Amino acid sequence: MNETLILILGQTPAAPVIWAFHSEGRVRLANLAENVADLASIASRANAARQVVAILPGECVTMRVIPAPPKTQRQFRAASHYLMEDELAESISNVHMVAVRHESGAGMAFAIKHSVLETWREALAESGVFPDVMTVDFALLPSTLERAVLVDFPDRLLGSAGLQGFAVEKPVADMIAASILSDESIKEIVLYGERAFDGGDWESFTLDWRDPLTDEAIIALYAGALDARPAPNFLQGEYRKKRDWSAAAGPWRRTAALAAACVAGLVFVSVADSVRTLRFAESLENETLLLHQAAFPDAASADPRTHARTVLASSGGGAALFLPISTYIAETLEEVGDVQIDRVRYNAERNEYSVNLRVANVEQLDAFKRILATRGVTATESGSVRRSGGYYLGELRMSLT
Known part of the structure; x- marks a missing residue:
């Protein structure tokens, strides 16, 4: 199927999951799963989809912007590891990193703990769903220099300020919003929510205040971002998805079974036809022998063919x-x-x-x-x-x- 399955994951595998099959600019089917295990009910359609995208909550991902990254990808990755150590409170060996380039030329590094990524992958695999892309929610928000995008949810704040993305739980969200309002590089703010945040001079910005995002609206926002540009994908290196041939062959299993049945049927028919031919030949042989014995009683025990040659020769x-x-x-x-x-x-x-x-x-x-x-x-x-x-x-x- 030419569909993309979008999975908006909760804070843990036990939390509800918003899922939607999306194609040709619109949602074909969507619902709310009670948890990751409940995704087993759509596993068959998921395996037939063109792409499965799992979107992680931003709270489990650390990001850093690199304004002037090295030109070669190898040096870029090395620089990302070096600079990310300043952001992390633990050894770099405990995290999995992905480095991508923004259209502006800047670099962006994303890091997630190995244990967290493996927990999500195992939980999804147990439900029979195998993502092609595993990314983070704030990376799917519009990221433009001099503009901030804030999405105010009841329990958390999701946003991007320039190229820097983030996700924080409340009440820390008010502190983050205040720091954005004090950032002189930000000229415009797009706010999805019902309230303005405390602190800061909102009047000094161009403010685009929009309605809160419903589940349908957030699916449309993420789907548009996935169609517009490649998302940073944590399924790289040791986590690169291996081709699941059994799932890919799913649509062909019925065809293969029918083909095998046809071959078996042909073999059976061929064997049956051979048996009938042998029986018919044996019947003719017996009739020929009876005719020979009736016509030549003196040579009844002789082979009919040999006796015929003898008669003709004489x-x-x-x-x-x-x-x-x-x-x-x-x-x-x-x-x-x-x-x-x-x-x-x-x-x-x-x-x-x-x-x-x-x-x-x-x-x-x-x-x-x-x-x-x-x-x-x-x-x-x-x-x-x-x-x-x-x-x-x-x-x-x-x-x-």
Whole structure:
């Protein structure tokens, strides 16, 4: 399916999860899961989606802006690790980092504890959902120099000030808002919420005060950001998603099962047909033996084929004509090809051998006669060759030269 599944995660795997299948600019299906485990109910559709994006709460991610990052990606990552150590209260070895470049040229480094990332991945995997992208909520807000975006939720504040993103619980949110209002680089503020924050000179800013974001509105905001630009993805390096071939093959399992059933059916039909053929051949063999025993009671125990050859060989000149000409005709049929025999007649008393042939064209009939002549058989046409449908019909009388 050409859908993106967006998962807005709570503070822990036990918290509710907002999920939405989004495609072509609109939500196809959305709901609220009681927790991460409850996502198992949509796992089948999730595995068929074009992309699954899990959005982490910003409180578990640390971010730092690097105004003038090194040009090479390797040096950029090394600088990000070095500078991020100043922001962290623990060893850099305990965190997983991702470094990306902003369209302005600045660098942005994001860090999350290994233990936190692994907890989320394991919880989602247990529900049968495997994200392609795992990012952070504040990275999906518009980030523009000289502008701040604040989203006021009942229990937390989500925002970006210039390129710096953040998420804090209340009442710390009032302190963060006050620091933004004192930042001389910020000229414009976009505020989603019902109240202005305490402190600061709001009148000195261009204020775009909007309604609080509903679940539908926050899904639309994040979906628009995902469509507009690549989000920083924590599933890199050791956490890079491995291709889940069993999930990817899901839509084809029914087709494969049907194909296997067809193959099995063909094998069964072939075996059954072979068994029927063998039984029919055995039946003919038995009937031939009964006819032989009835016609030749003195040689009832002899093999019918061997006895027939013996009788023909002892019958004089007729047999001398019948056997070799029959052999030469069979060999000539293989050489000419596309020649059919409708009838073979042999009169032992008159020593006459004639064959009615069906050929695609007259040239084949002439070729048939020429090849027989090289084998010492004279073939003459008996009557005229006539057209019948897509074939020519002719009769040849044969004799050994």
